[in-house]
Amino acid sequence: MQRLQAYKYELMPTGEQQRNMRRFSGSCRFVFNKALALQKARYEQGEKKHGYAGLCKLLTEWRNSTETAWLADAPVHPLQQTLKDLERAYGNFFAKRADFPRFKKKGQGDSFRYPDPKQIKLDQASSRLFLPKLGWLRYRNSRKVLGVVKNVTVRQSCGKWFVSIQTEREVEQPVAQAASAVGIDMGVARFATLSDGTFYAPLNCFKRQEAALRKAQQAMSRKKKFSSNWKKAKARVQRIHSRIGNARRDYLHKCSTTISQNHAMVCIEDLQVRNMSRSAAGSTEQPGKQVQAKSGLNKAILDQGWFEFRRQLDYKLAWNGGYLIAVPPQNTSRTCPCCGHVSADNRQTQARFECVECGFEENADVVGAINVLRAGHARLACEVNAAVAASASGTHRSDSGAAQCRV
Known part of the structure; x- marks a missing residue:
């Protein structure tokens, strides 16, 4: 089977290379905003939007124009990829998967992508790594890159430049080493509780850094905007945010790796985090x-990173032969796993579960994980029977039809 995998490294560019990367990311941002303004104007006038091919023709005109001749200094492929990103954002908007595309702002998500592996x-x-119009760049080689290089993305974060190398390679069909199944109940007091009784304590990295972040933001608000001291204060705020994100990602990777290696099937709640954390x-x-x-509850929910945890579990289980x-x-923490009685009175407190029908007692998170596992088994049996x-x-039934089975 084919496996796509990305490897991220920190770049060590020279001063000239840093200036060029800032210019290239600025050119991509300019092209994105200019194309978005054009598409927005056509949308408001009721005209048909430009497709990707039409935007590329306009990009050629912009590069040859005297007003924006500096766009020709940037490599053309990253500029085209920016237009492709805009086309994808428009498609997500009309498919109601995302909000309307927003204009890019300097210093937020500065990046550009090289899609052609022949130029890399x-x-x-x-x-070291060779990129068009940048030359050879040194990087911190922390691990070996496996597979054939497909594309490269250069991104700035917290004043540093990073490169993500996406590769493709052929691997054997994975077979799960473990044969166990487990259900997971997500929470705030306990980050993840497994149906076997084990749990992972929450890291709460934002809560730990909240006081330091508040002081840094207050100090930045007292500085004159865009002054040298303001830029230094802004860099301190960025470092704290970067520290919070790195700690959260590291913890999620460790938890998801441990679970995916020890279990062949993982059942998890389909939580709508956006709705749960709505103001x-x-x-x-x-x-x-x-x-x-x-x-405060919204802040605690977003501090856990539930969606990212589920995303990591999904691809890591697939890599290890699990699913x-x-x-x-609904009602996973209110249903008694012993007698099946469903009642809000079963959950006496946030942590204590006591069935009012049969008297079964257990931690409420463990009960939720057990019910999630049972619901997962029932859903799997329903899909197998449908197949x-x-x-x-002799008829073909799509996966979407089988997934409509209710447990």
Whole structure:
């Protein structure tokens, strides 16, 4: 089977290379914003939007124009990839998968991508990488790159430049080493509770750095904007944010790797994090209730990184021969795993579960994980039966139809 994998390294560019990378990312940002403004104007006038091919023709005109002749100094492929990103963003908007594309801002997500592997040279022995119009760049070679290079993305974060090398390679069909199945209940007091009783404590990296971040932001607000001291204060804020993100990603990778290596099937709640962390402030006419308490809960939920944890579990289980099943989260912590009685009174407190029907007692998170595992088994059996019935009747049933089975 084909495996796509990305390897991220920190670059060690020279001063001239840093200036060129800032110019290239600025050119990509300019092209994106200019194309977005054009598309937005056509959309408001009721005209048909430009496709990717039409935008590339406009890009050629912009590069040859005297007003924007400096665009010709940047490599053309990253500029075209920016237009492709805009086309994808527009498609997601009309498919109701995302909001309307927003204009890019300097200093936020500065990046550019080289899609042609023929223009990229990787010398792992010397820890260097060749990119068009940048030359050879040194990088911190922390691990070996496996596979054939497909594309390279250069990105700035917290004043440093990083490179992500995506590769493709042929691997054997993975077979799960472990034969166990486990259900996971996500929470705030406990980050993840497994159906076998083990749990992972929350890292709460944002909560740990919140006081330092508040002081750094207050110090930055007192500086004159765009002054030298303001830029230094902004760099301190960026370093704290980077520290928080790095700690969270590291913890999620460690937890997801351990679970994916020890279990062949993982059942997890299909949580809608965006809805769960929505503000309760309301409006002037209809103000919200318990706004401060809900704000603290939203902050704690977003500090856990539930969606990123699920994303990592998904591809790591696939790499190890396992699979992930997402089940509806309704009543998973209110259903007794012993007698099946469903009641809100079963959950006495946030951590204590006691069935009012049979008297079964257990930690509420463990009960939720057990019910998630049972729901996953039922969902898997439903899909298998649907596939067997479809093959027996000689008709083809799509995965989307089988996934509509309810447990």
